[in-house]
Amino acid sequence: MTTQEQVLDVARRARQAAAELAPLPRATKDAALHAIADALLARSAEIVEANAGDVARAREAGTSEYMIDRLSLSTERVEKIAAAVRHVASLPDPVGESVRGYTLPNGLELRQIRVPLGVVGIIYEGRPNVTVDAAALTLKSGNAVLLRGSSSAYDSNVALVEVMRSALTDVPADAVQLVPGRDRDSVKYLMRARGLVDVLIPRGGASLINSVVEESTVPVIETGVGNCHVYVDADADLGMAVDILVNAKTQRPSVCNAAETVLVHRDIAADFLPRALEALRGKGVTVHGDEAVRAYGDDVVAATEEDWSNEYLSLDLAAAVVGSLEDAVAHIRRYGSAHTEAIVTTSQSAARRFVALVDSAAVMVNASTRFTDGEEFGFGAEIGISTQKLHARGPMGLPELTSTKYVVTGEGHLKGA
Amino acid sequence: MTTQEQVLDVARRARQAAAELAPLPRATKDAALHAIADALLARSAEIVEANAGDVARAREAGTSEYMIDRLSLSTERVEKIAAAVRHVASLPDPVGESVRGYTLPNGLELRQIRVPLGVVGIIYEGRPNVTVDAAALTLKSGNAVLLRGSSSAYDSNVALVEVMRSALTDVPADAVQLVPGRDRDSVKYLMRARGLVDVLIPRGGASLINSVVEESTVPVIETGVGNCHVYVDADADLGMAVDILVNAKTQRPSVCNAAETVLVHRDIAADFLPRALEALRGKGVTVHGDEAVRAYGDDVVAATEEDWSNEYLSLDLAAAVVGSLEDAVAHIRRYGSAHTEAIVTTSQSAARRFVALVDSAAVMVNASTRFTDGEEFGFGAEIGISTQKLHARGPMGLPELTSTKYVVTGEGHLKGA
Known part of the structure; x- marks a missing residue:
């Protein structure tokens, strides 16, 4: 398969997984998160080993110590990542929350309820912990996720995603997928996967974010540039x-x-x-x-x-x-x-x-x-800080990973002239 | 000036007007809406006359009677349009509404409040009443509007916008502007005015909406295609x-x-x-x-x-x-x-x-x-029906024309390690 076919393939499978995931109750999603945390702990040695390869290559390439530190995983760091997943499991489920609700004068009952966005694509920097954080937050909010991390962390991300997917039983494994390919092309195809991907969240430097904003036909939430x-x-x-x-x-x-x-x-x-x-x-x-x-x-x-x-x-x-x-x-x-x-x-x-x-x-x-931070603001967790005005502005927690749906119930109501 | 320069010029003036309009209190905005309604009634003869030219040209071009009916204005229709503006004045002001608010464990007081989006661009079909409806809803929600109606209604829209602007005194007149030019190019430049225009709302047929979604670098809210x-x-x-x-x-x-x-x-x-x-x-x-x-x-x-x-x-x-x-x-x-x-x-x-x-x-x-309609849902008015998942979904009323801002108040709070 070409890179384009591979990206479209994971996106299609994510779409199907999103449809199956959306109606699942909180208990099923929380159990999946705890299973992910268990698997991360049980297989932390192979995760650290895969990461060591990425770190060695980064050192060889002359990467700064600051970037190497962000990239590096240790058993202790994997333990912290697993604990963060359990923390996400403890947060309230935003799906199904009633945002508005009243009875109209004609007797129709109107409710606006939170529903998952669907398929969320995240493009991010060389920090493998984001792979797991983002997967946990999207899964908790009923979304399938397409993870496109930095190529510098590719082997780490392959290992982390494999471990997470292996832990999923009642949740479709395709709800958590790594976008295949180390090259920039995979980002390009992700940006054109309109109709399969519901939103892209680029994290990282201004140049990455600007290029996604310019080129994407998938709706984008800009994050994180702070002057x-x-x-x-x-x-x-x-x-x-x-x-x-x-x-x-x-x-x-x-x-x-x-x-x-x-x-x-x-x-x-x-x-x-x-x-x-x-x-x-x-x-x-x-x-x-x-x-x-x-x-x-x-x-x-x-x-x-x-x-x-x-x-x-x-x-x-x-x-x-x-x-x-x-x-x-x-x-x-x-x-x-x-x-x-x-x-x-x-x-x-x-x-x-x-x-x-x-x-x-x-x-x-x-x-x-x-x-200005999701944890400081009391949101429990954060997927990024939006600097745009549409959909979400400022720190984005779990409710910001949802859309809404109107449910209107009648007893044979017809529209008059 | 070229069409591009003209579009950028109105967008820049809209941006400035939006900054002046955002902090204005409800009373000022409501007074402006009533002044617009008064002016529409006082000058309805010249509006109907300008419209007659558009209608004559449409007939000559062989336009269907159904489309001619949507395009046509009469004194009675102008009266209805003015009444709709007064109705918008009677609706609650979404700006300043507190969406979230609590005190954090460290004593910081956090509030999330509704603020205007800024500059809203609306691209719409040959219905001159939309020109006034859209201006009233955006003004009420503290936004500047760039109106880009169908070229078939151009003379009607020129007259309507001129009448509305002439009525504005305490609100900057550049808060309501028609995008100049009858040709499609003006839409193109509007779609590329990122940084000046905060959101584009295309209304009308699927092909217009798809082309805006594909080409715009300004964030778009898709509306209205209903199968x-x-x-x-x-x-x-x-x-x-x-x-x-x-x-x-x-x-x-x-x-x-x-x-x-x-x-x-x-x-x-x-x-x-x-x-x-x-x-x-x-x-x-x-x-x-x-x-x-x-x-x-x-x-x-x-x-x-x-x-x-x-x-x-x-x-x-x-x-x-x-x-x-x-x-x-x-x-x-x-x-x-x-x-x-x-x-x-x-x-x-x-x-x-x-x-x-x-x-x-x-x-x-x-x-x-x-x-499925803003009026039926009890929103009082509607700018369109969003069929996308980000920002707004379903009928969009005044709150959907706002973003939010976090206001955090302390007494010298510093972040600890």
Whole structure:
């Protein structure tokens, strides 16, 4: 079979599996998740062995230690992955939840209930734990999944998917499938499998996400690019502002909800910037500032136009002084990625204006941008963070992996003229 | 300016208007809607005159009387359109509605609130009333709208949009804009205006909708193609089944929620089909049947493979006998458009199975397919009927024209390790 035929074949089998999976009760799905966790533990040695091959090849290819760390599995890591699967089993089943329900004046009973999306395709980075996380979340929400991980983790993913499928008995094994092929072509065919695949969720870098958005005829949920801002208002508690900025920038710089730009109201710039720059310096942060910021530190690098749009994912921070809250909002609208923005202020009116005017998935008032996360938001788990406006926005949990269906019950109701 | 520049220009102005419109309170938006209704009434003569030109050109081009009727405006019709705008003003404002809200264990207060989508593009058929309906619904939900109606109604739409814009004072006039140009190119540029337009809603025939879905990089909500089925179960009340089938097929054959296929359980075929065929004959319906159906009527036309997929929108009906409820579901999955399917049955178990297994936007139990409609469902108004699974499914009212935003309020909360 060609790559295209192989991709269409797994997609067709996923579609059939999705139809069988959709009406299954919670108990069957939870039992399948526990069986998956058991199998992962029982066969963790062969998973770790397959992973060792991927890691060796990555090292040979000169991959950074940071990426190698994300790629690597150990017995302890497999145990954590299995525990995460059991955690998903413990979460409420979104399928069947009644979203709306009432009786119409003519006596028709209307209910809007959650149903699975169907077949979900996930395109993701070289982190084998995502293979299992994504499979668990889609299975729990009654969806079949097509997993297309990074080719750097291919052997790990083959092993993980084989182990998961071997554990499925009352759930069709084709509900969990790896998209075959290491090359980029398989992504292309997945993007054109409209009618077989209901939604694609690309995770990872901006270039992957943009290419999927541009080329896919299957509906896409964009995730994860975060050029997050902290705005320090004229009425900020400056100590709190320094703490929030340092936390948002440095607590884990490589993730999408880390801050990349600070915007400082000019009325407090002279008080705030010396303290902030000192604290950032202490954490090893390189600040890329506009002219006004550079007046407060010799070590501030001159910011270029690109710095304002950059998602550094490193210990770099862009910094600018703004004339007003409205100027800060205009800057965010122009350069931001609509992920998460924070305001630090003691003014109720400034907080309300910022919340109303900023058009992003999450707006933090006196809190670190790092809190935009499915676990932090109390969703129990997360399949990604949507930065688009349709269907889901912000952290996506199990309900975001469902659609709805209207069920209307009558007793021979006919439509009048 | 080229057509492309013109489309990008209106899209940019819509984006700016959307940012100004989003935070406006309900009272301002409702006042704008009443001002639009007033202006439509005051200037109805010039609207009807502009429309007369479109109608004359359509007649010259040999357009069917049915299409001419949809295109035509009169003083009375303009009055109805204005009344519909006032009705939209009376509906609740979805913007600001709290969808979720709780305090997290760490004391952060989380709220998920409805916000406008931003810029909504609507591509629609030659019905000038849609120009005003769509503008009213998008304005009420805080969105800017780009209207791209059929070129057959271009002069009518120019007049309607001019009248609506002239009525806007506290709402930016660029919140309501007609996409310039009569040719198809303007649709093409609208579909590529990603980043400026947040969603495109194509309404009309399957070919328009498919081409938008295939080519658009702007997210699309598919609407309205309805190959709706009535399944008459072995345990049906046959009198009710005949009434529902006749109502679903003939009450208004040209709309998407009219029935196009009837599937009859073989155990009651001999009792049901003679009665059904007689009733359908009385209403002038041509039945396209499989072999089993043709045994009950000499006037039943032999169905071809295409008949099962056809959205006739006329007094034609495809008919087949099936061996079981599951066979009916398989037929619907294979040939349907996932809009609306009905089951007629007295069996609770059959109803439950049909509802669970049919994967369509709406499932009717003992009711006509004709009830799938925003007004009938109690939404007050409708922008279209989504047949896709992402974002909105089934009739879309005002809440479906919104996205959400998370607002998280703390008192200096930092993320721990």
